[in-house]
Amino acid sequence: CSFSVRLGDLHARLYLVNTAQWQLAELEVGQDSFCHRGFDGKVLEFLRSADREVREARERYPESSHAAFDAFLASLDAALLGEKDLTLIVRDPSGLSKLDTYEAEVEHFERTVRDDFALGVEYPLPSHQRNDAKSVAKIIRRARRIVALTGAGISVESGITPFRKPGPSDSARAIWDEFDARQMTVGNFNHDGEVRAKWWVMKRKLMKEMSMAEPNxxxxFFGELEKRGKLEGVITQNIDSLHQRGGIPSEKVNELHGHMRRLICSDYRTPLNPEPFGTGTCDYACDTSACGDADVPTCPKCGSPLRTETVMFEQSLPNGAVEEARSTIQNSDLLVVIGSTLIVRPANELPAEALRRGIPVIMVNFDDTCYDGNAISLVRQPAGIFFDEVMNQLGDEIWHADDEEEAEELEIDPEASVSVESKRPTLGLDVDSDDQLYGDDDLGC
Ligand SMILES: [Zn+2]
Structure with missing residues (x-):
């Protein structure tokens, strides 16, 4: 819940749960979720404990900052004398905070995945996992709006070297074994010629692999789902365009980290190049194959280095891509995660979007992830080999099933609501104790 109230009645009872983020608007102070113990008492006591803690804090600070403390205390005193109303703004994902005897407009918002993580919400577990191709084929037949979330693991069998090591195998190579990931930031690319040269060595290696790669x-398999009208969309961390080449129209592929289909001048500001090399006035773009063989190819119009429209470290994701990914998953009835280490945000938060809605998740992955226990199927096989077998199981028939028997296969109650389990909200800070409701660091003065 969230609400914003004028604290006019000092005798109203305030319940502020420790999950709440709160702020006294006029005083510009407040605290984040879990940074306080919670409060249960009269508004008067809430403001008095604030007053006491600020007075104590004042003594620990040098004299030069006392004026700011004094201004703060004067406002607080005026509020305590009833001469001035303060506004309390609360956002509480647990929905338990409230102010009695008030006609406050309480609004309810939907918790985000990050609220869930903060609250320690646990998602439903399947009674048991069905990991063989035959069972997965049954689940696929049942679903109508399937979404794939894919990472490097799906393209390894096509000959693309992953950025991170897939799974525990020592023999597998990764881009970041050969190149220093920490160096490859967009800032370094724009300001350091040596980093640009290394980045281009890496790019040429990827371009060569991609020119030889074929969809596996x-x-x-997902191209076939599209043909049969069962695919809601693909969300991918890959930049290799293999989903499109596997039969999925571009508008259904959400490429979170961009693509390698063209080169642009690094001074060309695009959604995939939000931090241009200079003033962002150039608009040169060309086919990737036109890169020539210079160490760092440059723009024929302005001389700035060329780059691909891929997301570098410390570069923001294309506008709206994450929201779009969330909404694609929310519209789905089955999420298939393939070959993603689920280390990098936001991909690591996306399976939770499905699980919190009771949408089943199939996990085809060599890496352990925090969602493995929640997956209805957990497959530790190369994706190409596994989905080839699923395709055989499905055969040439219509890939739909409606009978109740198969509906029960899913064994996840879509009505199952998430519950706050591991971090119970606390309420009832003893105002006479030494526990601080406010921390020094959070004071805005
Ligand atoms: Zn240019």
Whole structure:
């Protein structure tokens, strides 16, 4: 819940749960969720404990900052004398905070995945996992709006080197074994010629691999789902365009980290190049194959280095891509996660979007993830080999099933609501104790 109230009645009872983020608007102070113990008492006591803590804090600060403390205390005193109303703004994902005897406009918002993580919400677990191709084929038949969330693991069988090591195998290579990930930031690219040269060595290696790569049976499986009208969309961390080449129209592929289909001048400001090299006035773009063989190819119009429209470290994701990914998953009835280490945000938060709505998740992955226990199927096989087998199981028939028996296969109650389990909200700070409701660091003065 969230509400904003004028604290006019000092005798109203305030319940502020420790999950709440709160702020006294006029005084510009407040605290984040879990940074306080919670409060249960009269508004008067809430303001008095604030007053006491600020007075104590004042003594610990040098004299030069006392004026700011004094101004703050004067406002607080005026509020305590009833001469001035303060506005309390509360945002509480637990929905338990409230102010009695008030006609406050309480609004309810939907918790975000991050609220869930902060609250320690646990998602439903399947009674048991069905990990063989035959069972997965049954689940696929049942679903009508399937979404794939894919990472590097799906393209390894097509010959693309992943950025991070897939799974525990020592023999597998990764881009970041060869190149220093920490160096490859957009800032370094724009300001450091050496980093640009290394970045281009890496790019040429990827370009060569991608020019030889073909979609594997896992890519083609989702192309087949599209043909049969069962695909809601693909969300991918990959930049290799293999989903499109596997038969999925571009508008259904959400490329979170961009693509390699063209080169642009690094001074060309695009959604995938939000931090241009200079003033952002150039608009040169060309086919990737036109990169020539210079160490760092440059723009024929303005001389700035060329780059691909891929997301570098410390570069923000294209506008709206994450919101779009969330809404694609919310519209789905089955999420298939393939070959993603789920280390990088926001991909690591996306499976939760499905689980919190009771949408089943199939996990085809060599890496352990925090969602493995929640997955209805957990597959530790190369994706191409596995989906080839699923395709065989499905055969040439219509890939739909409606009978109740198969509906029960899912065994996840879509009505199952999430519950706050591991971090119970606390309420009832003893105002006479030494526990601080306010921390020094949070004071805005
Ligand atoms: Zn240019």
């Amino acid at each position: 049976p896992a890519h083609c």
